[in-house]
Amino acid sequence: MSAIEQADVVVLGLGPGGEYVAGTLAEAGLDVVGVEAELVGGECPYWACVPTKMMVRAGNLLAEAGRVSALAGEAVVTPDWARVAGRIREEATADWNDQVAADRFTAKGGRLVRGTGRLAGPRRVTVGDRTFEARRGVVLATGTRPRITPVPGLDGTPYWTNRDAMTAKELPASMVVLGGGAIGVELAQVFARFKCAVTVIEGQDRLLAQEEPEAGELAADALRADGVTVLTGTRVRQISHAGTEFTVRLEGEGQPLTAERLLVATGRHADLTPLAVDTVGLDPSAQSVRTDGQMRAGEGLWAVGDITGRGSFTHVSMYQAEIAVRDILGQAGPDADYRALPRVTFTDPEIGAVGLTERQAREQGLRVRTSVVAVASSTRGWIHGPGNEGFIKLVEDADRGVLIGATSAGPAGGEVLHGLNVAVHAEVPVDRLQHMIYAYPTVHRTIEAALGALR
Numbered sequence: 001m002s003a004i005e006q007a008d009v010v011v012l013g014l015g016p017g018g019e020y021v022a023g024t025l026a027e028a029g030l031d032v033v034g035v036e037a038e039l040v041g042g043e044c045p046y047w048a049c050v051p052t053k054m055m056v057r058a059g060n061l062l063a064e065a066g067r068v069s070a071l072a073g074e075a076v077v078t079p080d081w082a083r084v085a086g087r088i089r090e091e092a093t094a095d096w097n098d099q100v101a102a103d104r105f106t107a108k109g110g111r112l113v114r115g116t117g118r119l120a121g122p123r124r125v126t127v128g129d130r131t132f133e134a135r136r137g138v139v140l141a142t143g144t145r146p147r148i149t150p151v152p153g154l155d156g157t158p159y160w161t162n163r164d165a166m167t168a169k170e171l172p173a174s175m176v177v178l179g180g181g182a183i184g185v186e187l188a189q190v191f192a193r194f195k196c197a198v199t200v201i202e203g204q205d206r207l208l209a210q211e212e213p214e215a216g217e218l219a220a221d222a223l224r225a226d227g228v229t230v231l232t233g234t235r236v237r238q239i240s241h242a243g244t245e246f247t248v249r250l251e252g253e254g255q256p257l258t259a260e261r262l263l264v265a266t267g268r269h270a271d272l273t274p275l276a277v278d279t280v281g282l283d284p285s286a287q288s289v290r291t292d293g294q295m296r297a298g299e300g301l302w303a304v305g306d307i308t309g310r311g312s313f314t315h316v317s318m319y320q321a322e323i324a325v326r327d328i329l330g331q332a333g334p335d336a337d338y339r340a341l342p343r344v345t346f347t348d349p350e351i352g353a354v355g356l357t358e359r360q361a362r363e364q365g366l367r368v369r370t371s372v373v374a375v376a377s378s379t380r381g382w383i384h385g386p387g388n389e390g391f392i393k394l395v396e397d398a399d400r401g402v403l404i405g406a407t408s409a410g411p412a413g414g415e416v417l418h419g420l421n422v423a424v425h426a427e428v429p430v431d432r433l434q435h436m437i438y439a440y441p442t443v444h445r446t447i448e449a450a451l452g453a454l455r
């Protein structure tokens with residue numbers, strides 16, 4: 001066995017969270033080993049946020065062109081997936097090559113170790129036959145992998161996950177999407193806009209089930225308007241694949257569905273067993289690694305990103321990474337605060353949300369006031385015309401007079417969310433929000449109307 005190699009910090013997994021921690025600590029002068037099993041940068045730039053948003057951008061352009069006839073004349077567009085696939089391959093992922101990201105890390109002074117790492121006791125990590133000892137500690141940032149729902153027959157079929165969808169050079173003629181969460185709805189709409197016949201099957205009674213019911217209804221309406229068949233409250237009994245076709249049998253009566261492709265988008269989970277977390281006293285069967293507010297998961301151990309189970313979003317991983325960096329460098333700073341966690345589902349219309357839903361607030365026993373105002377009722381929404389679907393929903397803690405949750409759906413819904421994000425984060429009194437000036441005519445003036453409608 002080779003000698004144990006020393007470092008200040010070992011970061012396991014170089015997705016957005018781990019790459020930020022490792023790079024920033026290296027820049028600060030620490031001896032950092034970054035261990036990466038696949039591509040430096042992780043899921044987000046290669047198989048997730050970035051390529052999906054390139055797809056969304058392209059799909060939205062097609063949809064906007066379709067609205068020209070109502071407002072501006074005639075536009076004839078011919079969807080061509082090759083442009084999208086080419087842009088993803090060339091501009092976003094460099095053909096799934098991470099050399100630029102790897103160089104970025106090593107240029108900061110980090111040591112990149114390619115391979116699958118695992119813990120080997122406190123402050124120790126093994127990668128193949130190498131063992132590293134981290135004087136300050138280890139940062140777990142290994143993300144999540146798709147949770148493949150246990151449907152009879154699914155195993156062994158050539159189903160797709162997000163990774164296959166991101167690398168597709170051609171689109172299938174038809175696709176069943178299992179799961180109506182963020183991945184399912186974003187990809188269903190894009191594929192439909194490129195003329196793929198899509199059916200979404202969601203087990204719960206609405207799409208985007210973790211968000212407000214109004215958000216799920218809006219997403220379903222938007223998808224249906226693009227020709228997607230949306231089945232909610234629907235369970236799959238059996239899946240099979242023969243030749244080039246999937247057959248999906250649903251619970252209850254009815255004709256089985258057939259499609260060329262099946263996309264499984266039924267959530268993601270952290271797999272702690274291969275990380276040997278038991279060697280540092282953590283439960284390998286847990287769903288996530290628990291941390292305190294400074295992202296500490298134990299003595300000389302931190303965790304950031306999806307693995308912490310605090311929301312599978314790149315911005316959460318970066319936010320947590322910043323806190324972990326400070327803590328590792330011995331700098332004081334506030335604990336992680338998830339009260340104003342924003343998230344945006346990039347459908348058209350975009351559906352942004354921050355903080356608690358009405359239901360979550362009521363379940364906490366809070367006395368709430370709420371309001372829902374349609375974007376189309378604002379001057380800008382009305383001027384916008386086709387594509388102006390959406391709403392602002394506010395959730396106020398009536399006893400404290402502050403917003404604790406909000407949804408911003410509509411054209412640029414994710415951008416409009418920002419004001420609400422600030423309001424929830426900074427606990428700006430509703431009374432103050434009601435007496436500020438909102439530019440005219442903007443979509444965000446709907447917020448002013450929604451504040452006035454709180455009941």
Ligand SMILES: Cc1cc2nc3c(=O)[nH]c(=O)nc-3n(C[C@H](O)[C@H](O)[C@H](O)COP(=O)(O)OP(=O)(O)OC[C@H]3O[C@@H](n4cnc5c(N)ncnc54)[C@H](O)[C@@H]3O)c2cc1C
Nearest residue numbers: 013015016017037042043048049117143305306312313314
């Ligand atoms: C289709 C899709 C679209 C998404 N869109 C958005 C979006 O628009 N906005 C948003 O905020 N979020 C989005 N997300 C979520 C976002 O991708 C994740 O929240 C983010 O990538 C999490 O970063 P992370 O650092 O925790 O882990 P990851 O990005 O998962 O990176 C973890 C890294 O660890 C490596 N690794 C794992 N195990 C080991 C090991 N044992 N040894 C060494 N290396 C290891 C992996 O290879 C990987 O590179 C999307 C996700 C998907 C799937």
Ligand SMILES: NC(=O)c1ccc[n+]([C@@H]2O[C@H](COP(=O)([O-])OP(=O)(O)OC[C@H]3O[C@@H](n4cnc5c(N)ncnc54)[C@H](O)[C@@H]3O)[C@@H](O)[C@H]2O)c1
Nearest residue numbers: 149179180181182183184201202203265266267312344345
């Ligand atoms: N815009 C974004 O920020 C963005 C986009 C995509 C993904 N993501 C992140 O990636 C993570 C994973 O996305 P996701 O969409 O896979 O997960 P998700 O948890 O958001 O949604 C999965 C859905 O699948 C449903 N489901 C599970 N088993 C099923 C079954 N057998 N039949 C029918 N439906 C079933 C669930 O009820 C749930 O609604 C999310 O947590 C999200 O945070 C973010």
